[in-house]
Amino acid sequence: MYQNSFDRLQGEDRNRVLTQVTPALDGMAFDTQTARVMALPLPFYPGLRLLEISATQTTAPARRFVIEGKSLVVPLNYTNEPIYALNDSYPISLTKRNVEDYARFFLAFVRGPQGRFLLVDNVDDIPWKEEPPPQARKAIAKLIRPLTLLKQNNKGHFALEACLVFINGLFQCQIDISPSGHVRIYDETLLLEDMPVLDDTFGQ
Numbered sequence: 001m002y003q004n005s006f007d008r009l010q011g012e013d014r015n016r017v018l019t020q021v022t023p024a025l026d027g028m029a030f031d032t033q034t035a036r037v038m039a040l041p042l043p044f045y046p047g048l049r050l051l052e053i054s055a056t057q058t059t060a061p062a063r064r065f066v067i068e069g070k071s072l073v074v075p076l077n078y079t080n081e082p083i084y085a086l087n088d089s090y091p092i093s094l095t096k097r098n099v100e101d102y103a104r105f106f107l108a109f110v111r112g113p114q115g116r117f118l119l120v121d122n123v124d125d126i127p128w129k130e131e132p133p134p135q136a137r138k139a140i141a142k143l144i145r146p147l148t149l150l151k152q153n154n155k156g157h158f159a160l161e162a163c164l165v166f167i168n169g170l171f172q173c174q175i176d177i178s179p180s181g182h183v184r185i186y187d188e189t190l191l192l193e194d195m196p197v198l199d200d201t202f203g204q
Contacts, residue, residue: 006038006052017051021066024073028062030055039068042105043098044181045090048072050105065109078111080183087181099158099177100147106183107164115199117185118165121146126165127198143191145172155179169193 009017014037022029030053038052048069055062067074067086074082083106086092094102107119120126123141132140143163150159156179164171164185170192176184 006040006050009037009039017068018053021051021053021068021073021075024066024075025064026075028064030062042067042101044092044094044102044105045069045086046093048090076109078109078116080106080110083110084182092181094158094177094179094181096149096152096158100149100160102181103147103160103162103175103177103183106181110183112166115167119147120144120163120165120170126170126195129196129198132196140170140192143170143172163191165195165197168195168197170195 014035015032017037017039018030018032018035034055036052036054038054040050040052042048042050045067048067051066051068053064053066065076067076067082072090074086076082104119107117111117118125118127122144123137126140131137145161145163147160147162150161152158158177160175160177162173162175164173169190172189172191173185174187176186
């Protein structure tokens with residue numbers, strides 16, 4: 001999950017957002033009386049915010065994530081396509097201060113063909129099916145390095161280091177993020193395999 005703090009929209013602001021975004025949601029409609037709309041400004045997209053729209057008073061709870069701005073709605077579908085299309089059409093602004101936020105956002109809302117990339121900063125971020133014994137937990141904690149910006153090169157690319165859970169393995173990797181927001185994960189090193197973890201990908 002993208003962990004930054006969302007604010008809940010109320011009243012006219014919520015109703016306006018629902019009216020604006022509903023046509024882009026492939027026929028999915030949310031009741032303006034009961035739908036919950038949470039909003040988070042995105043510093044790397046000036047003027048845009050991330051919306052979490054959810055309906056909990058239904059037999060099949062629904063949730064969608066959307067990037068929204070004045071006259072702009074971009075539904076997220078857990079591929080890189082809507083994000084890269086937005087980057088090509090909207091002035092993305094990546095800096096040393098917000099590139100880690102962008103990396104967290106991208107990894108939270110893009111899945112690979114075989115599953116999600118779960119960014120972990122510490123052992124508590126791992127969705128265990130069953131908790132490891134204390135000694136094993138302590139050993140795993142020592143393997144994990146939190147997301148860190150290493151440098152920005154003379155072409156504007158950002159180099160970051162991170163630990164990811166992919167399928168049931170814990171990996172250390174390097175992440176390259178271009179000035180236009182393209183993300184490349186490389187130099188993956190397997191730290192731990194066959195971990196008893198939940199596949200807690202997002203519902204759509």
